Amino acid sequence: MPLRLYNTLSGKIEDFHSIDGNRVRMYACGPTVYDYGHIGNYRTFIAVDLLYRFLRQSGYDVRYVMNITDVDDKIIRNSARDGVTVQQYTAKFQQAFLEDSAALNIQPPVLVRATEHIKQMADFIAELVKKGFAYRTEDGSYYFRIARFPKYGKLSKKDFAGMTDGARVDVDEYDKDNARDFALWKAPKPGEASWDTSIGPGRPGWHIECSVMSMEQLGPSFDLHAGGEDLIFPHHENEIAQSEALSGKQFARYWFHARFLLVEGQKMSKSLGNFFTIRDLVLKGHKPSSIRWLLTQVPYRNQLNFTFDGLKSAASSVEKLRNFKFRLTSTQFPAGANPAMAQLATETTTRMKSALDDDLNTAEAQAAVFDMVRKANAAFDASEVRKEDVPCLLSALDKFDEIFDVLKDDDQPKMKAVLAWARAEGREEDISPELQELAGSAQLSDEQVNQKLAEMQAARNARKFTESDTLRAELIAAGIIVENTKDGVRWRRK
RNA sequence: GGCGCGGUACCCAAGUGGUAAGGGAGAGGUCUGCAAAACCUUUAUACGUGAGUUCGAUUCUCACCCGCGCCUCCA
Known part of the structure; x- marks a missing residue:
């Protein structure tokens, strides 16, 4: 078509x-x-x-x-x-x-x-x-x-x-x-x-x-x-x-x-106080990927209501997609293939393309990929995903990301740059604690995180829960999200 | 006044002449030492109001109400 x-x-x-x-x-x-x-x-x-x-x-x-x-x-x-x-x-x-x-x-x-x-x-x-x-x-x-x-x-x-x-x-x-x-x-x-x-x-x-x-x-x-x-x-x-x-x-x-967007249901204007630059939003602690996602959610010819609730919601949606990719790439799957997964990936790609062919219906394209994520996750939980299914699912996801471009977790350096800019411009008072936290969470190197995680696991295995909880709290404070799964411990940055 | 767009669940928001995608939030569950995170399930007898066309309308037509845009330099 x-x-x-x-x-x-x-x-x-x-x-x-x-x-x-x-x-x-x-x-x-x-x-x-x-x-x-x-x-x-x-x-x-x-x-x-x-x-x-x-x-x-x-x-x-x-x-x-x-x-x-x-x-x-x-x-x-x-x-x-x-x-x-x-x-x-x-x-x-x-x-x-x-x-x-x-x-x-x-x-x-x-x-x-x-x-x-x-x-x-x-x-x-x-x-x-x-x-x-x-x-x-x-x-x-x-x-x-x-x-x-x-x-x-x-x-x-x-x-x-x-x-x-x-x-x-x-x-x-x-x-x-x-x-x-x-x-x-x-x-x-x-x-x-x-x-x-x-x-x-x-x-x-x-x-x-x-x-x-x-x-x-x-x-x-x-x-x-x-x-x-x-x-x-x-x-x-x-x-x-x-x-x-x-x-x-x-x-x-x-x-x-x-089409023009609305901000909190009203036309954006300086006098209404709902006029925002990209930097304003990052200063408030919002990730660039959240902003991009929110701006792509509504098809371009429809009025889009840009809200702070929407921005938070967009962040969660992007997280969900990134988590899916993370799960796909960080899990060891048993050998073999489940034909249903390849079919799911193909269907998703087809549905995505016809949605975008239809005057760039981004909402429908996104719905297609979320359907895939949900079904594939369910298959994960039921242990119905095999090693050869991973490239199929990843390829559908990548095709999606060629357009939407939110999967790569590169928010932190961008936020750091805004932080540096705000300081250079003398706008310290506009820097939110949220931005400080998100931009600052690279204080621990990957090695340090892995080190602390290993210590935490050792403490848990020894049933020294007070000690492990302390380590966990340190990691969380440094902006690290620790996930305990049945396959072991995984982590990522906030 | 002229031209145009829209009113869909708690919020955002697709869509179709045959009975409502998706996301967020909420609720329940799985997992866990406890959590968190993650994942799953679930949430509209109903699509602004009234009338019409039709076997059947949220989807078409008309009227009305409400919101929004452009009409000389705002993306």
């Missing part, structure tokens, strides 16, 4: 076919680096990450480009406020974006930056002027003439038919022809960052960068264009207008938009 995706352009779920065989070219709108990214930003980035991973798992060779908007009004305002250049101001937040993305296991796209494409933007605008799609105003700004592009509104399903530019055509050089015409280029203002270009001094409008960079990287027509739902209008609508006006060809074929 082919991948089916909701296409904002058609308003329908469509079969996905790439333009060029098994090659897929996709572009996603990335962050504006004026601040640390929040969980809403990362919901979108993770949704696109899942799409990227699933396309590759489905056999496509994917070129995935994402822009970084490193110049805009807020950046200019804030850098002026801080008395630094635009580049100096954004460097820190670009770095933070890369770190946070890595912490959430977002696979890196090809990154392109607006400030590195100023010349191309000027050329692009000059070409639009030549073709009559853009005009210059008296102050030296450039606007796109919407009335020249009849399909304007096709993505956002807005009707601009009533808008003409006839009445004010004679004031062309003084003002915008039409209130809806949007800025391609903004004339410089005193004290603001500005670039000298062939079309005059100034700085780019917001939309032009994505047209220029996507077409430069992927060609005038490409397969997929992604972003948050708020970008449908005006940003993506304007990108289509500019790009198609210039090339005369269809710009992106499939438009993929992730």
Whole structure:
């Protein structure tokens, strides 16, 4: 079954076919680096990450480009406020974006930056002027003439038919022809960052960068264009207008938009106090894997309610999956094979694939793997798992993790990094005891843990329970989870 | 006002014209020196309200109530 995706352009779920065989070219709108990214930003980035991973798992060779908007009004305002250049101001937040993305296991796209494409933007605008799609105003700004592009509104399903530019055509050089015409280029203002270009001094409008960079990287027509739902209008609508006006060809074929999330049932906003960056959550002691999991739990087109209960619940879910893998890889099984296990693994993989084929139904894909975990665990308990079953089950699990990427227990170093960052930023008061505990539990090396465990076992065997309980308490205090099973003692880090 | 989305158990949340996935939490159990951890089992006569279509609706249609998004720079 082919991948089916909701296409904002058609308003329908469509079969996905790439333009060029098994090659897929996709572009996603990335962050504006004026601040640390929040969980809403990362919901979108993770949704696109899942799409990227699933396309590759489905056999496509994917070129995935994402822009970084490193110049805009807020950046200019804030850098002026801080008395630094635009580049100096954004460097820190670009770095933070890369770190946070890595912490959430977002696979890196090809990154392109607006400030590195100023010349191309000027050329692009000059070409639009030549073709009559853009005009210059008296102050030296450039606007796109919407009335020249009849399909304007096709993505956002807005009707601009009533808008003409006839009445004010004679004031062309003084003002915008039409209130809806949007800025391609903004004339410089005193004290603001500005670039000298062939079309005059100034700085780019917001939309032009994505047209220029996507077409430069992927060609005038490409397969997929992604972003948050708020970008449908005006940003993506304007990108289509500019790009198609210039090339005369269809710009992106499939438009993929992730829905906004809610935080504790309300729209995220600074005034409500429910506005969180990834770092805020880690500082509160939440693992990056919990955040990633929570953000993948609800299919990307549905509203996701991000709550702290949900975050705890996500942590438990990830634990359950990791425990399963741990059990699979740390147990000695009797030789042989139980055909039911291979079949279970195959069924799970099939169900997972058809779930993701169905417009990335992550909830259903996760349900499939949890069903497998439960059934396999039951088989474990009944001693019905054999040695040859392990690779089958592991392979299904790995296939799942190629998309969701939460099984590897790499939370601790990431949390340590946030801890170090918070100290460097002078935010000690924001560091929760939970983070201290989780980030600090590597105080004991593996050897030391094994040593203590051996001592504990010796004490237990000698029925010196007071002594063994003391050792156990020490280990727990160091963030080590000790499991006594009928096969012996196992441990892992919290 | 225009366009669009959603209301499913204690919480989160899939899904289907034929009688409700999954996760968390709770309860019970297995294991254990006791615990913990882990695992298993279990938890919706019911899917916002009312009406209609249908042999049959949570699933389709209409109305209403509630929540949410976009409508010029917020992912």
